[in-house]
Amino acid sequence: MAENTKNGSKKKGASYLSARESRRITKYNRRVTKRLEKQRADANKDENLYTTKMKDEGNVVEFDNVCTYFFTDAGTVKAVDGVTFNVPKCSTVGVVGESGCGKSVTSLSLMQLLQRPQGQVVGGEIRFNKDDGTAYNIVNTPNEIMEKIRGNRISMIFQEPMTSLNPVFRIGAQVDEVLKLHNPDWTEEQIKERTLEMLDMVGIANKEGVYKMYPHELSGGMRQRVMIAIALACSPTLIIADEPTTALDVTIQAQILDLLQNLKDRLQSSIMLITHDLGVVAGMADYVVVMYAGRVIEKGTADDIFHHPSHPYTIGLMRSKPVVGKKVEELYNIPGSVPNPVDMPNYCYYKDRCEMHCDRCSGDYPPEIRISDTHVVSCWRYFDEGEVLGYPKSVNVEDL
Numbered sequence: 001m002a003e004n005t006k007n008g009s010k011k012k013g014a015s016y017l018s019a020r021e022s023r024r025i026t027k028y029n030r031r032v033t034k035r036l037e038k039q040r041a042d043a044n045k046d047e048n049l050y051t052t053k054m055k056d057e058g059n060v061v062e063f064d065n066v067c068t069y070f071f072t073d074a075g076t077v078k079a080v081d082g083v084t085f086n087v088p089k090c091s092t093v094g095v096v097g098e099s100g101c102g103k104s105v106t107s108l109s110l111m112q113l114l115q116r117p118q119g120q121v122v123g124g125e126i127r128f129n130k131d132d133g134t135a136y137n138i139v140n141t142p143n144e145i146m147e148k149i150r151g152n153r154i155s156m157i158f159q160e161p162m163t164s165l166n167p168v169f170r171i172g173a174q175v176d177e178v179l180k181l182h183n184p185d186w187t188e189e190q191i192k193e194r195t196l197e198m199l200d201m202v203g204i205a206n207k208e209g210v211y212k213m214y215p216h217e218l219s220g221g222m223r224q225r226v227m228i229a230i231a232l233a234c235s236p237t238l239i240i241a242d243e244p245t246t247a248l249d250v251t252i253q254a255q256i257l258d259l260l261q262n263l264k265d266r267l268q269s270s271i272m273l274i275t276h277d278l279g280v281v282a283g284m285a286d287y288v289v290v291m292y293a294g295r296v297i298e299k300g301t302a303d304d305i306f307h308h309p310s311h312p313y314t315i316g317l318m319r320s321k322p323v324v325g326k327k328v329e330e331l332y333n334i335p336g337s338v339p340n341p342v343d344m345p346n347y348c349y350y351k352d353r354c355e356m357h358c359d360r361c362s363g364d365y366p367p368e369i370r371i372s373d374t375h376v377v378s379c380w381r382y383f384d385e386g387e388v389l390g391y392p393k394s395v396n397v398e399d400l
Protein backbone atom coordinates (compact mmCIF):
# COMPACT_ATOMS: atom_id res chain seq x y z
CA MET A 1 0.00 0.00 0.00
CA ALA A 2 1.25 3.49 -0.81
CA GLU A 3 2.41 5.34 2.27
CA ASN A 4 1.00 8.71 3.16
CA THR A 5 2.70 11.88 4.29
CA LYS A 6 0.93 13.85 7.01
CA ASN A 7 -0.54 16.42 4.61
CA GLY A 8 -2.46 13.74 2.84
CA SER A 9 -0.38 13.44 -0.30
CA LYS A 10 1.09 10.13 -1.36
CA LYS A 11 4.78 9.41 -0.93
CA LYS A 12 6.93 9.58 -4.06
CA GLY A 13 6.59 6.56 -6.33
CA ALA A 14 3.10 5.65 -5.15
CA SER A 15 0.78 5.49 -8.12
CA TYR A 16 -2.66 4.85 -6.66
CA LEU A 17 -4.82 5.92 -3.76
CA SER A 18 -6.57 3.31 -1.64
CA ALA A 19 -10.02 4.01 -0.24
CA ARG A 20 -8.49 4.49 3.19
CA GLU A 21 -5.96 7.07 1.99
CA SER A 22 -8.61 8.84 0.01
CA ARG A 23 -10.80 9.10 3.13
CA ARG A 24 -7.86 10.42 5.13
CA ILE A 25 -7.15 13.14 2.53
CA THR A 26 -10.82 14.15 2.45
CA LYS A 27 -10.91 14.39 6.23
CA TYR A 28 -7.69 16.41 6.31
CA ASN A 29 -8.95 18.77 3.58
CA ARG A 30 -12.23 19.32 5.37
CA ARG A 31 -10.47 20.16 8.64
CA VAL A 32 -7.91 22.51 7.08
CA THR A 33 -10.32 24.38 4.78
CA LYS A 34 -12.79 24.82 7.64
CA ARG A 35 -10.08 26.37 9.78
CA LEU A 36 -8.86 28.61 6.94
CA GLU A 37 -12.42 29.79 6.21
CA LYS A 38 -12.89 30.65 9.90
CA GLN A 39 -9.59 32.60 9.92
CA ARG A 40 -10.73 34.48 6.83
CA ALA A 41 -14.10 35.35 8.36
CA ASP A 42 -12.33 36.73 11.45
CA ALA A 43 -9.83 38.72 9.36
CA ASN A 44 -12.68 40.20 7.28
CA LYS A 45 -14.08 41.86 10.39
CA ASP A 46 -10.84 43.56 11.42
CA GLU A 47 -9.88 46.56 9.30
CA ASN A 48 -6.30 46.43 10.58
CA LEU A 49 -5.91 43.00 9.02
CA TYR A 50 -7.00 44.05 5.57
CA THR A 51 -5.46 47.52 5.48
CA THR A 52 -1.76 47.81 4.95
CA LYS A 53 0.81 50.03 3.24
CA MET A 54 2.45 49.65 -0.17
CA LYS A 55 6.21 49.03 -0.09
CA ASP A 56 6.47 51.41 -3.04
CA GLU A 57 3.70 53.95 -3.81
CA GLY A 58 4.68 53.72 -7.49
CA ASN A 59 3.07 50.26 -7.73
CA VAL A 60 -0.58 49.39 -8.30
CA VAL A 61 -0.23 45.84 -7.00
CA GLU A 62 2.47 44.07 -5.03
CA PHE A 63 2.45 40.29 -4.78
CA ASP A 64 4.54 39.41 -1.75
CA ASN A 65 5.34 35.72 -1.24
CA VAL A 66 1.81 34.69 -2.22
CA CYS A 67 0.98 31.01 -1.65
CA THR A 68 -2.25 29.67 -3.14
CA TYR A 69 -2.93 26.00 -2.54
CA PHE A 70 -5.73 23.69 -3.66
CA PHE A 71 -6.79 21.01 -1.21
CA THR A 72 -7.79 18.33 -3.72
CA ASP A 73 -8.78 14.68 -3.36
CA ALA A 74 -5.31 13.67 -4.59
CA GLY A 75 -3.47 15.83 -2.05
CA THR A 76 -2.43 19.47 -1.71
CA VAL A 77 -1.58 21.23 -5.00
CA LYS A 78 0.80 24.14 -4.43
CA ALA A 79 -0.41 25.99 -7.53
CA VAL A 80 1.29 29.26 -6.52
CA ASP A 81 4.08 28.99 -3.98
CA GLY A 82 5.91 32.09 -2.79
CA VAL A 83 5.33 34.38 -5.76
CA THR A 84 6.74 37.92 -5.47
CA PHE A 85 6.49 40.64 -8.12
CA ASN A 86 5.10 44.16 -8.60
CA VAL A 87 2.87 45.82 -11.17
CA PRO A 88 4.06 49.45 -11.43
CA LYS A 89 1.59 52.25 -12.31
CA CYS A 90 0.84 52.90 -16.01
CA SER A 91 2.86 49.92 -17.22
CA THR A 92 2.32 46.52 -18.81
CA VAL A 93 3.63 43.47 -16.99
CA GLY A 94 3.75 40.25 -19.00
CA VAL A 95 3.40 37.01 -17.03
CA VAL A 96 4.68 34.05 -19.05
CA GLY A 97 5.26 30.38 -18.42
CA GLU A 98 4.05 27.04 -19.65
CA SER A 99 0.57 25.67 -19.12
CA GLY A 100 -0.24 24.89 -15.50
CA CYS A 101 2.52 27.02 -13.96
CA GLY A 102 0.07 29.14 -11.93
CA LYS A 103 -0.45 32.26 -14.05
CA SER A 104 -4.26 32.22 -13.89
CA VAL A 105 -4.29 31.19 -10.23
CA THR A 106 -2.09 34.23 -9.42
CA SER A 107 -4.59 36.57 -11.08
CA LEU A 108 -7.62 34.80 -9.58
CA SER A 109 -6.03 35.19 -6.13
CA LEU A 110 -5.82 38.94 -6.76
CA MET A 111 -9.49 39.09 -7.77
CA GLN A 112 -10.55 36.75 -4.92
CA LEU A 113 -12.17 34.52 -7.51
CA LEU A 114 -10.59 31.24 -6.44
CA GLN A 115 -12.77 28.19 -6.27
CA ARG A 116 -13.32 28.08 -2.52
CA PRO A 117 -13.20 26.33 -0.10
CA GLN A 118 -10.68 24.01 -1.81
CA GLY A 119 -8.64 26.91 -3.26
CA GLN A 120 -7.09 29.07 -0.52
CA VAL A 121 -4.45 31.77 -0.26
CA VAL A 122 -2.56 30.29 2.70
CA GLY A 123 0.33 32.72 2.92
CA GLY A 124 1.76 36.06 1.84
CA GLU A 125 0.22 39.40 1.05
CA ILE A 126 -1.36 40.89 -2.08
CA ARG A 127 -1.32 44.67 -1.69
CA PHE A 128 -3.59 46.80 -3.85
CA ASN A 129 -2.91 50.56 -3.82
CA LYS A 130 -5.85 52.69 -2.62
CA ASP A 131 -4.03 55.85 -3.74
CA ASP A 132 -4.55 57.49 -0.35
CA GLY A 133 -1.32 56.34 1.27
CA THR A 134 -2.79 53.00 2.31
CA ALA A 135 -3.50 49.72 0.55
CA TYR A 136 -5.83 46.73 0.77
CA ASN A 137 -4.35 43.39 1.67
CA ILE A 138 -6.59 41.53 -0.78
CA VAL A 139 -6.08 38.21 1.01
CA ASN A 140 -8.14 39.41 4.00
CA THR A 141 -10.45 41.93 2.31
CA PRO A 142 -14.17 41.28 2.92
CA ASN A 143 -16.41 40.45 -0.01
CA GLU A 144 -18.42 43.73 0.18
CA ILE A 145 -15.25 45.69 -0.56
CA MET A 146 -14.08 43.21 -3.21
CA GLU A 147 -17.38 43.70 -5.05
CA LYS A 148 -16.55 47.40 -5.33
CA ILE A 149 -12.99 46.70 -6.49
CA ARG A 150 -13.84 44.04 -9.07
CA GLY A 151 -14.89 45.51 -12.39
CA ASN A 152 -14.36 49.01 -11.04
CA ARG A 153 -10.71 49.26 -9.93
CA ILE A 154 -9.43 45.91 -11.24
CA SER A 155 -11.07 44.24 -14.20
CA MET A 156 -10.40 41.06 -16.07
CA ILE A 157 -10.57 40.10 -19.72
CA PHE A 158 -11.06 36.36 -19.96
CA GLN A 159 -9.72 34.01 -22.57
CA GLU A 160 -12.96 32.85 -24.16
CA PRO A 161 -15.42 35.66 -24.98
CA MET A 162 -18.25 33.32 -25.98
CA THR A 163 -18.42 31.76 -22.52
CA SER A 164 -17.85 35.04 -20.69
CA LEU A 165 -20.71 36.90 -22.37
CA ASN A 166 -24.22 35.88 -21.40
CA PRO A 167 -25.89 34.39 -24.53
CA VAL A 168 -29.43 35.44 -23.54
CA PHE A 169 -28.82 39.17 -23.01
CA ARG A 170 -28.20 41.84 -25.62
CA ILE A 171 -24.70 43.37 -25.80
CA GLY A 172 -25.95 46.80 -24.69
CA ALA A 173 -27.60 45.40 -21.57
CA GLN A 174 -24.41 43.57 -20.57
CA VAL A 175 -22.24 46.70 -20.76
CA ASP A 176 -24.98 48.80 -19.08
CA GLU A 177 -25.12 46.36 -16.20
CA VAL A 178 -21.49 46.96 -15.17
CA LEU A 179 -21.93 50.73 -15.33
CA LYS A 180 -25.18 50.59 -13.34
CA LEU A 181 -23.61 48.47 -10.63
CA HIS A 182 -20.69 50.81 -10.05
CA ASN A 183 -22.50 54.12 -10.69
CA PRO A 184 -25.89 53.80 -8.96
CA ASP A 185 -26.63 57.54 -9.27
CA TRP A 186 -26.38 57.65 -13.09
CA THR A 187 -29.57 57.98 -15.19
CA GLU A 188 -30.54 55.46 -17.91
CA GLU A 189 -29.53 57.98 -20.60
CA GLN A 190 -26.11 58.61 -19.07
CA ILE A 191 -25.49 54.87 -18.90
CA LYS A 192 -26.53 54.24 -22.50
CA GLU A 193 -24.42 57.16 -23.68
CA ARG A 194 -21.34 55.79 -21.88
CA THR A 195 -21.98 52.27 -23.26
CA LEU A 196 -22.12 53.61 -26.82
CA GLU A 197 -18.98 55.64 -26.16
CA MET A 198 -17.20 52.48 -24.93
CA LEU A 199 -18.34 50.47 -27.99
CA ASP A 200 -17.04 53.27 -30.16
CA MET A 201 -13.76 53.39 -28.25
CA VAL A 202 -13.08 49.67 -28.83
CA GLY A 203 -13.52 50.16 -32.56
CA ILE A 204 -17.02 48.78 -33.17
CA ALA A 205 -18.28 50.67 -36.23
CA ASN A 206 -21.99 49.95 -35.99
CA LYS A 207 -22.35 50.75 -32.28
CA GLU A 208 -26.13 51.44 -32.28
CA GLY A 209 -26.74 48.14 -34.11
CA VAL A 210 -24.38 46.10 -31.92
CA TYR A 211 -26.00 47.59 -28.80
CA LYS A 212 -29.16 45.64 -29.69
CA MET A 213 -27.49 42.41 -30.83
CA TYR A 214 -26.97 39.12 -29.01
CA PRO A 215 -23.45 37.66 -28.58
CA HIS A 216 -24.02 34.91 -31.21
CA GLU A 217 -24.61 37.59 -33.85
CA LEU A 218 -21.05 38.90 -33.49
CA SER A 219 -17.74 37.55 -34.78
CA GLY A 220 -15.05 36.34 -32.36
CA GLY A 221 -13.03 39.56 -32.75
CA MET A 222 -16.10 41.72 -32.09
CA ARG A 223 -17.00 39.68 -29.02
CA GLN A 224 -13.49 40.17 -27.68
CA ARG A 225 -13.87 43.92 -28.27
CA VAL A 226 -17.13 43.88 -26.32
CA MET A 227 -15.33 42.07 -23.49
CA ILE A 228 -12.71 44.82 -23.51
CA ALA A 229 -15.46 47.48 -23.48
CA ILE A 230 -17.01 45.81 -20.42
CA ALA A 231 -13.64 45.53 -18.70
CA LEU A 232 -12.76 49.16 -19.33
CA ALA A 233 -16.22 50.69 -18.78
CA CYS A 234 -15.35 51.96 -15.30
CA SER A 235 -11.77 53.09 -16.17
CA PRO A 236 -10.00 50.53 -13.92
CA THR A 237 -6.50 51.11 -12.55
CA LEU A 238 -5.52 47.55 -13.41
CA ILE A 239 -6.62 45.38 -16.32
CA ILE A 240 -5.87 41.67 -16.07
CA ALA A 241 -5.83 40.19 -19.56
CA ASP A 242 -5.66 36.39 -19.29
CA GLU A 243 -4.73 35.07 -22.73
CA PRO A 244 -6.86 37.81 -24.34
CA THR A 245 -6.16 36.76 -27.91
CA THR A 246 -5.74 32.97 -27.93
CA ALA A 247 -9.13 32.47 -29.57
CA LEU A 248 -8.41 34.93 -32.41
CA ASP A 249 -6.49 34.80 -35.68
CA VAL A 250 -3.20 36.67 -35.92
CA THR A 251 -4.40 39.82 -37.70
CA ILE A 252 -7.27 40.37 -35.28
CA GLN A 253 -4.88 39.49 -32.45
CA ALA A 254 -2.56 42.34 -33.42
CA GLN A 255 -5.50 44.77 -33.64
CA ILE A 256 -6.86 43.79 -30.24
CA LEU A 257 -3.42 44.12 -28.62
CA ASP A 258 -2.92 47.56 -30.18
CA LEU A 259 -6.33 48.57 -28.98
CA LEU A 260 -5.59 47.40 -25.43
CA GLN A 261 -2.30 49.28 -25.38
CA ASN A 262 -3.92 52.52 -26.65
CA LEU A 263 -6.80 52.34 -24.19
CA LYS A 264 -4.39 51.64 -21.35
CA ASP A 265 -2.43 54.80 -22.19
CA ARG A 266 -5.62 56.83 -22.51
CA LEU A 267 -6.99 55.66 -19.16
CA GLN A 268 -3.55 55.63 -17.48
CA SER A 269 -4.11 52.07 -16.29
CA SER A 270 -1.72 49.17 -15.91
CA ILE A 271 -2.06 45.82 -17.63
CA MET A 272 -1.16 42.40 -16.28
CA LEU A 273 -0.86 40.42 -19.49
CA ILE A 274 -0.96 36.66 -19.01
CA THR A 275 0.10 34.57 -21.97
CA HIS A 276 2.34 31.77 -23.17
CA ASP A 277 2.98 33.63 -26.41
CA LEU A 278 6.35 35.33 -26.10
CA GLY A 279 5.71 37.30 -29.30
CA VAL A 280 2.73 39.04 -27.66
CA VAL A 281 4.78 39.92 -24.59
CA ALA A 282 7.71 41.22 -26.64
CA GLY A 283 5.50 43.71 -28.42
CA MET A 284 3.64 45.02 -25.41
CA ALA A 285 5.25 44.49 -22.04
CA ASP A 286 7.47 46.89 -20.12
CA TYR A 287 8.28 44.23 -17.54
CA VAL A 288 8.24 40.44 -17.77
CA VAL A 289 7.75 37.83 -15.05
CA VAL A 290 8.63 34.24 -15.97
CA MET A 291 6.89 31.56 -13.90
CA TYR A 292 7.71 27.89 -13.60
CA ALA A 293 5.79 25.33 -11.53
CA GLY A 294 4.12 27.90 -9.26
CA ARG A 295 7.19 30.06 -8.71
CA VAL A 296 8.76 33.12 -10.31
CA ILE A 297 12.11 32.04 -11.72
CA GLU A 298 13.11 35.25 -13.45
CA LYS A 299 11.81 38.83 -13.68
CA GLY A 300 13.02 42.08 -15.16
CA THR A 301 12.37 44.62 -17.87
CA ALA A 302 11.35 43.32 -21.29
CA ASP A 303 14.87 44.17 -22.46
CA ASP A 304 16.45 42.10 -19.64
CA ILE A 305 14.35 39.05 -20.44
CA PHE A 306 14.49 39.20 -24.24
CA HIS A 307 18.09 40.31 -24.70
CA HIS A 308 19.74 38.87 -21.60
CA PRO A 309 17.69 35.81 -20.60
CA SER A 310 19.56 34.25 -17.66
CA HIS A 311 17.60 31.36 -16.18
CA PRO A 312 18.15 28.15 -18.21
CA TYR A 313 14.34 27.83 -18.58
CA THR A 314 14.01 31.35 -20.02
CA ILE A 315 16.97 30.68 -22.31
CA GLY A 316 15.16 27.50 -23.46
CA LEU A 317 11.93 29.45 -24.03
CA MET A 318 13.78 32.00 -26.16
CA ARG A 319 15.43 29.26 -28.21
CA SER A 320 12.09 27.60 -28.84
CA LYS A 321 10.61 30.81 -30.30
CA PRO A 322 10.77 31.18 -34.09
CA VAL A 323 12.59 34.35 -35.19
CA VAL A 324 11.87 36.10 -38.49
CA GLY A 325 14.90 36.01 -40.78
CA LYS A 326 16.75 33.35 -38.77
CA LYS A 327 16.98 29.98 -40.47
CA VAL A 328 17.01 26.90 -38.23
CA GLU A 329 16.76 23.22 -39.12
CA GLU A 330 14.56 22.41 -36.16
CA LEU A 331 13.15 24.56 -33.36
CA TYR A 332 14.53 23.79 -29.90
CA ASN A 333 12.21 22.04 -27.49
CA ILE A 334 12.76 21.88 -23.76
CA PRO A 335 13.14 18.21 -22.74
CA GLY A 336 10.94 16.61 -20.06
CA SER A 337 7.87 18.08 -18.37
CA VAL A 338 6.85 20.05 -15.28
CA PRO A 339 7.03 18.03 -12.01
CA ASN A 340 3.81 16.74 -10.41
CA PRO A 341 2.37 19.68 -8.42
CA VAL A 342 1.32 17.41 -5.54
CA ASP A 343 4.86 16.13 -5.03
CA MET A 344 7.35 18.91 -5.71
CA PRO A 345 11.03 18.09 -5.19
CA ASN A 346 12.91 20.07 -2.52
CA TYR A 347 15.67 21.14 -4.93
CA CYS A 348 15.30 23.48 -7.94
CA TYR A 349 12.10 22.45 -9.77
CA TYR A 350 13.79 22.86 -13.12
CA LYS A 351 16.91 20.82 -12.32
CA ASP A 352 15.68 17.54 -13.85
CA ARG A 353 15.13 19.25 -17.21
CA CYS A 354 18.11 21.59 -17.02
CA GLU A 355 21.09 21.07 -19.32
CA MET A 356 23.25 23.46 -17.30
CA HIS A 357 22.73 22.10 -13.78
CA CYS A 358 25.63 21.92 -11.34
CA ASP A 359 26.30 20.24 -7.95
CA ARG A 360 24.60 23.04 -6.01
CA CYS A 361 21.33 22.41 -7.86
CA SER A 362 20.69 19.21 -5.87
CA GLY A 363 20.69 21.23 -2.63
CA ASP A 364 18.02 23.69 -1.50
CA TYR A 365 15.68 25.54 -3.86
CA PRO A 366 17.70 28.52 -5.20
CA PRO A 367 17.16 32.02 -3.72
CA GLU A 368 16.25 35.13 -5.72
CA ILE A 369 19.46 36.76 -6.92
CA ARG A 370 19.64 40.32 -8.20
CA ILE A 371 21.99 40.41 -11.20
CA SER A 372 21.30 44.02 -12.24
CA ASP A 373 19.16 46.93 -10.93
CA THR A 374 16.07 45.56 -12.62
CA HIS A 375 16.88 41.90 -13.26
CA VAL A 376 16.27 39.12 -10.70
CA VAL A 377 16.79 35.39 -11.30
CA SER A 378 16.37 32.23 -9.17
CA CYS A 379 19.26 30.04 -10.23
CA TRP A 380 22.33 28.76 -8.40
CA ARG A 381 24.55 29.60 -11.39
CA TYR A 382 24.38 33.29 -10.40
CA PHE A 383 24.92 32.79 -6.68
CA ASP A 384 28.44 34.28 -6.70
CA GLU A 385 27.60 37.04 -9.15
CA GLY A 386 24.72 38.95 -7.60
CA GLU A 387 23.05 40.05 -4.38
CA VAL A 388 20.98 37.34 -2.70
CA LEU A 389 17.49 38.74 -2.02
CA GLY A 390 15.94 35.80 -0.19
CA TYR A 391 14.24 32.46 -0.61
CA PRO A 392 10.60 32.04 -1.67
CA LYS A 393 8.57 31.35 1.49
CA SER A 394 6.51 28.23 1.14
CA VAL A 395 3.87 27.31 3.71
CA ASN A 396 4.28 24.00 5.48
CA VAL A 397 0.90 22.31 5.06
CA GLU A 398 1.46 20.31 8.21
CA ASP A 399 1.32 23.57 10.20
CA LEU A 400 -2.05 24.63 8.81
Ligand SMILES: Nc1ncnc2c1ncn2[C@@H]1O[C@H](COP(=O)(O)OP(=O)(O)OP(=O)(O)O)[C@@H](O)[C@H]1O
Pocket residue numbers: 070072077079097098099100101102103104105106115118119276341
Ligand atom coordinates in the same frame (compact mmCIF):
# COMPACT_ATOMS: atom_id res chain seq x y z
N1 LIG B 1 -9.89 24.59 -9.07
C1 LIG B 1 -8.76 23.91 -9.02
N2 LIG B 1 -8.64 22.77 -8.32
C2 LIG B 1 -7.48 22.10 -8.26
N3 LIG B 1 -6.35 22.47 -8.88
C3 LIG B 1 -6.40 23.59 -9.61
C4 LIG B 1 -7.60 24.38 -9.74
N4 LIG B 1 -7.34 25.43 -10.53
C5 LIG B 1 -6.04 25.33 -10.89
N5 LIG B 1 -5.47 24.22 -10.34
C6 LIG B 1 -4.08 23.77 -10.50
O1 LIG B 1 -3.24 24.89 -10.33
C7 LIG B 1 -2.13 24.83 -11.23
C8 LIG B 1 -1.99 26.14 -11.95
O2 LIG B 1 -3.10 26.36 -12.80
P1 LIG B 1 -3.31 27.68 -13.66
O3 LIG B 1 -4.70 27.63 -14.16
O4 LIG B 1 -2.89 28.86 -12.86
O5 LIG B 1 -2.28 27.47 -14.84
P2 LIG B 1 -1.90 28.49 -15.99
O6 LIG B 1 -0.48 28.87 -15.79
O7 LIG B 1 -2.90 29.58 -16.05
O8 LIG B 1 -1.98 27.57 -17.28
P3 LIG B 1 -2.60 27.88 -18.73
O9 LIG B 1 -1.50 28.56 -19.46
O10 LIG B 1 -2.86 26.52 -19.28
O11 LIG B 1 -3.84 28.71 -18.56
C9 LIG B 1 -2.37 23.62 -12.13
O12 LIG B 1 -1.56 22.57 -11.67
C10 LIG B 1 -3.83 23.29 -11.92
O13 LIG B 1 -4.05 21.92 -12.02
Ligand SMILES: [Mg+2]
Pocket residue numbers: 103104105242
Ligand atom coordinates in the same frame (compact mmCIF):
# COMPACT_ATOMS: atom_id res chain seq x y z
MG1 LIG C 1 -4.47 30.08 -17.40
